[in-house]
Amino acid sequence: MPQQPIPVHVILGFLGVGKTTAIRRLLQSRPGDERWAVLVNEFGEVGIDGALLSETGVAVREVPGGCMCCVAGLPMQIGLNMLIQREKPDRLLIEPTGLGHPSKILETLTGDLYAGTLNLASTLCLVDPRRLSEEKVRSNVQFNDQVAVADVLVANKTDLCNEQDMVRFREWAASWEPPKTRIEETQQGRVDPQWLMVPHKERPVSNAHAHDHHHHAQEPKESLSLEAQPWECIANEGDGHYSCGWRIAADYIFSHDELLSFCHSGGWQRLKGVVCTDRGWLALNMVDGMLTVQSVDEAAEIRLEIIDSTPLEQSTLDQTVRGLLI
Numbered sequence: 001m002p003q004q005p006i007p008v009h010v011i012l013g014f015l016g017v018g019k020t021t022a023i024r025r026l027l028q029s030r031p032g033d034e035r036w037a038v039l040v041n042e043f044g045e046v047g048i049d050g051a052l053l054s055e056t057g058v059a060v061r062e063v064p065g066g067c068m069c070c071v072a073g074l075p076m077q078i079g080l081n082m083l084i085q086r087e088k089p090d091r092l093l094i095e096p097t098g099l100g101h102p103s104k105i106l107e108t109l110t111g112d113l114y115a116g117t118l119n120l121a122s123t124l125c126l127v128d129p130r131r132l133s134e135e136k137v138r139s140n141v142q143f144n145d146q147v148a149v150a151d152v153l154v155a156n157k158t159d160l161c162n163e164q165d166m167v168r169f170r171e172w173a174a175s176w177e178p179p180k181t182r183i184e185e186t187q188q189g190r191v192d193p194q195w196l197m198v199p200h201k202e203r204p205v206s207n208a209h210a211h212d213h214h215h216h217a218q219e220p221k222e223s224l225s226l227e228a229q230p231w232e233c234i235a236n237e238g239d240g241h242y243s244c245g246w247r248i249a250a251d252y253i254f255s256h257d258e259l260l261s262f263c264h265s266g267g268w269q270r271l272k273g274v275v276c277t278d279r280g281w282l283a284l285n286m287v288d289g290m291l292t293v294q295s296v297d298e299a300a301e302i303r304l305e306i307i308d309s310t311p312l313e314q315s316t317l318d319q320t321v322r323g324l325l326i
């Protein structure tokens, strides 16, 4: 009997809006007899979200490095093919980086290569209503086109919003043409699994060529094993953003207190990591100056990533991070 195409959902939204948090929630709600798989593409080179999702016992594959438009070709196809062949999932979720334009990802998923294998199902876009007060966000092509392609538009982080933010969100969300199939409000990524059941509709973007830019990514380097190179610091840039990330062997131990004050020291747009400290293994997640720290199981390696819209001094940062070890 021919296999049914696998429904695939793209979970869009700007850097740090709550995509991984929402996917974790969705994974917890999956029917026990279904296999789900997740493909995560992060802007940074080292990839943290995979580790944050891994404890849920669902197949997760990371495609680190680059904005979503630049990764949507071969790197994403390799990851997708592995997941499809090895896991034979009943449902597939894709979290692209919040940076970049969504057209190429959607073109890849609906193109000839995956015809009959994948079926693009409902697409969600998470928005932080507080950001709608910023003109540079409201007029950003990539932000707008992530919203444009979404079937379900979700206000997340409503716990941090005031009434004015919510009124602005509701008016703005209702103004989209064609209208969104659902407009929802939530917090802590509490996404109702029913929102995945909304049929996908093709929706025009304002500028499908906004992804035709040059991505200044470094040539992907073959990573050595952590036994051969226990400390690796990798930088990347593209789409007006810069990243600096570390992969470090799991037997290095950071000072909890110094690490936390380091997190607050740079005013970076985004910081995340899974790190071994003198108070145990911690997941660090920082956006807009708000740091969330959670205890996690011991990981195979330490990972830390900083993203900002101004260039990062890789060697200075690396020295500073080395100085945080106990």
Ligand SMILES: Nc1nc2c(ncn2[C@@H]2O[C@H](COP(=O)(O)OP(=O)(O)OP(=O)(O)O)[C@@H](O)[C@H]2O)c(=O)[nH]1
Pocket: 013, 014, 015, 016, 017, 018, 019, 020, 021, 022, 042, 049, 097, 098, 156, 157, 158, 159, 160, 186, 187, 188, 189, 270, 285, 286, 287, 291, 292
């Ligand atoms: N207060 C509050 N914090 C939230 C909410 N949703 C997510 N967060 C926090 O926001 C931070 C970023 O959440 P993630 O789920 O990692 O965001 P993301 O969109 O996957 O981030 P990137 O993959 O880096 O683009 C984490 O510290 C979350 O705990 C929310 O509704 N309210």
Ligand SMILES: [Mg+2]
Pocket: 019, 020, 021, 049, 095
């Ligand atoms: Mg994420």
